[in-house]
Every structure is written in C-alpha cells, then in structure tokens.
Amino acid sequence: MVWPEGARLAVSIAIDFEEGAERNLLEGDPSSEAGDPESVSEGAVGELDVRSLQAESIWEYGPRAGAWRLLRILEAHQVPATFFCAGQALERNPPLADHIVRQGHEVAGRGYRLRPYYPLSEAEERADIARAVAIIREMTGKAPVGWRSRAPSERTRRLLIEAGSFTYDSDFAGDDLPVREEGLSRSFVKIPYTVETSDAGYWAMAGTPGFTRPSDFGDVLVRTFDRLYAESLTGPRFMSVGLRLRISGRPSRAGQLVRFVRHARGASRVWFARRDAIADWWLDQTPASAG
C-alpha cells in the first residue's frame, strides 16, 4: 500500500495542549506539578504541599505565548497537526481552542485533567474520558476520534472504544507503523507516538544527558526523516513528531520545527497529515482479518 496520492512517508505533528490541567493544589490535588526541567530548577516545589507559582508560570507560557508561535509556523508552512488537548486546558483558553479548529487542525483527547490513568478506578477513568469528550464536543462542535493518555491504564483502550467516538489512540510506541486492533466490535487503530522524536529530550529525562542545545532536537528529527524516507522505497513509513507548547513553543526551540518542516518539504511524496486522516486511511487500506 501507499499513503494518499502516492505518498511514501506520512508525517504527523502531534502537539500536547495540556497546560492549565496539570496537578495543582488549587484544584484540590494533593500536590502541585513541577515536572519540567525549567521548573525542576530553581525554586520549583515539586511534590511538596505548597503551590509553586514559578512552575505554574512556566507552564502558563505554553498557551499564552508558545502556542501562537507554533500555530504561526504551521500556518506559514501549511502543515496540519493534531493537538492532544486536556479538557480543562481547553476550557481555560477558548480563543486558543477556536484558533486551533479554525486553522484546520485536529483536536484529540488527552484526558480532562492531565493525570495518569493507571492509579484511577475504572469509574473515575471512565468519567474523566467522558468529561474530556464532552468538552471537546462542546468547544469544537465535534467529538474527538483520537486520544493520547498521559499514562494509560490496562483498560484505557477498552474505555475509549466503549466511549464510541474514537477510531485511534496514540498510547503506543511499539512499532514504526500504525497497527490495527483486531477482534474488536469496531475498527480501531494504534498510531505510534515516539518519545525519541518528541521534545521530551529537552526536559523529561532528568538524569539523562538529553538535548544540550536546540539543534539537537532538529538533528534527531532530520536523521529520523532521512532514514525513514530511504526505507520508504520498500513500503510506507510513518513519522511522529511530538511537541509541547511550553517547551517547543519557546523562542530558542521553535526554529527546530521550521527547520524540520523545510527539510521534509524538500522531499517529494511526503504526506503531512492529521492523525485522524492517518487512522481513516489505515483502516480503509488494511481490512480486518476474517473471523
């Protein structure tokens, strides 16, 4: 098979919009979040029972400033993206939610609150998914078809399928290509989200060397693209690029998205696509196995 219009390589830009939904004593959570290198640094409170205004402010940069920078880049290069949006973050920034939709990007789910699902009871998890779906439907006019958990539980996928609107999730990093889930009552595909080609190297892996300068991330993206593009001579390939508003939206880092998009645009038969379109195409092209 090939991707639409004979493309060899499908590229998905996936952007988390989650700031405002993170753990915070203000919301009645037992602790406030500071899990970010620029907040793990000076003065961030981490897991103490005190709010960290410093960490909150660093997160707030994402929707206030970083998001608009990334949106301008996507618009200038005509790249559609998938935004994995926490319901509470959307609720708190209607102008940004509207703009994401108006610009033609996909709004997918990322929970109502930004929290791991594995410690929740089934009822709590189901309710959080339902609330996220309801808010996305209310604010965008359409229920989400895609989902990426902060950290899934063993039942997350089943609950997503029960919720009814979903055709894919990205709680999956186990392959280079999308994988159809077999034996379900409805069509569903897992679309990889790759940590290596996300901006996590700037921040998430404290204790590991990570990226030491912005071009490190761009280097990984370009190298990944070139290798996958070469491999795509023998069959379709897929590339996931993961960004966060408060990380890649910063001035020093946004340029790496520009660099990557320009690089990829220089090759023919590359399909920049939203994940919902990738899911639809994959499900259409790979029929479920019989029985």
Place this chain on the structure above:
Amino acid sequence: MHDARELVGYGLDPPRVQWPGDARIAVSVVVNFEEGAEQTPLYGDPAVDSMRERFAVAPGYRDLRTESFFEYGSRAGFWRLLDVLDELDVQASFFISGHAVEENPRAAAEITARGHEPCGHGYRWAPLYVLPVDEERRQLLLAVEAIRKATGQRPLGWNSRGQSLQTRRLLIEEGGFVYDSDSYSEDLPYFVAADGVKWLTLPYSFETNDMKFFRPPGHGTPEDFLAQLVAAFDCLYEEGRTHPKMMSIGLHMRYSGSPAGASAVRDFIRYARAFPNVWFARRIDIARWWLDHYAYLPAMRS
C-alpha cells in the same frame, strides 16, 4: 491574589510595542549576585545548598569545596563579567541577594558605579515559599536595606528564588518597588491585578539561562549556551519585524564568570550587537518605558 490562573494572556494579539529607537528587540542581561548568601551550616542552615552545584557532603557538615565554588563567582567571576559588559557597553540588571553584597561591598559599589541596576533577589539565597509571612517580610526588608547600603541605591525590581503566594503582596506593601520579575509566562512585560493595584511584571527566563549548565538536561559546553541564546535571539528578532519582544538572559557569576563562560557571553553580545535596532536595556529602563507608553493595557490575573 493567585486564586485563579491566567492561561490566556496576550494570546493571539500581543501589543505592537514600539521600543526606543524603533528597536526590534529589548535584550535584558541579568547577572545573579547570590554567592555568599547560599545555604550553609556556617549560617545555621541544616545543610549546604541543595542545588548540588558541584559537590555534596553529608547534611550538617560544611562543604568547603562548594563554598569555594560559590566564592569564585563573587571574587573572580563578577569582575570578569563586569569587564565584558563594559567592553561591549551593556548595562545589566543584577539580581542581588542582600547577604551576598554585605559580604562583598566593594563589588557591590562597582555595580552602580558602572551604571548597572541593583534588583532584589532575597536576603539569603533560598526559596521564599517555605517562609512564614512575617519572616518573609522581615527578610524582604533586610534585602532592601542591605542592597541600598552596599550599592547606594535601593532596588526597584525584584526576582524571587521560589516566590510564595505572599511575595507580590509584600513587594507592594513595602512601597518602593516599581516592578517584579516573578513571571515566566510571556515574552513581554504585562500588568497583573494584585491587591487592587495594577502591578507591573517583567518576565524572566530559565530557557536562556546559564543555570542549565548544572541541571540535566542542560548545556554541556559554552557553545551550547551560546547556541541557545542565538536561537532565541534569532526567533525574537524575526518576530520583532511586526511585534517587538523582550529577551531575558540569566547569568550567574560562578558559571558565566568563568573564562569559558564569559567568552560565550561575550560572543553572544557581539553577535546581537551586529544587528541593527537591538536595545540592550536594564530592566528598570524597560519597566519605565512600559509605564510611560503602555499603562493603558489591562491587568491580567497573574
């Protein structure tokens, strides 16, 4: 105050700022002067500063190696950075911990003598959010007095190490401050509604800050830091065609005061100086410009 978060901010429509001389970017160089005010059992603290700057000893013991590492900043790094700033004609803002200048009044006097701005950065260099409000107020007043005495000027700006829910209220109550830098959430100054006052904050940055030499993932070499600064400058300078912004650079005397560190700082300033319409400014100059020209902008929640 702080009972609701501001997640929209300037958003899609930041003001089209006109800086002096039609600058496309305002660049604020910040030098943190905190060495000598860090935590050590010498001052009765339970342990050496927890930020693991260089070495570590068991809690309760003095760590003379770490103390010495800090002392380098105040003794040697400070003077090297002053030379670089002088050579390239840049006036900076110094975030000063009061006790640090009590320990080095000669350096402190040089800050103002050379035209740099003294700002408050605590009395001790320690997080504020753990302090009871009365103790935080006491230390704030101590910091103001120590800085006034050592530099000859009272601080008009403030940046906390770990601001508390009360810090902004205490700054307003003290009465002599013009602005704070306890925000990290915009690329421009903005007003916040605080205790019935329209209060000015100039965002600071941990993105373009040499502390990343000491926190993984961070910078491995001075070239990394230089690359980070150049990337941020290029982005903001380009955006400044239509929407001029502000860039904050955070330096520490014990990091960027080293020969290699200072040379990267010098390279960056020379790089930025090669562009037209770049305004290197002290934060108080940016604050006054903002108050003179943008006082009409509405106050945000935080």
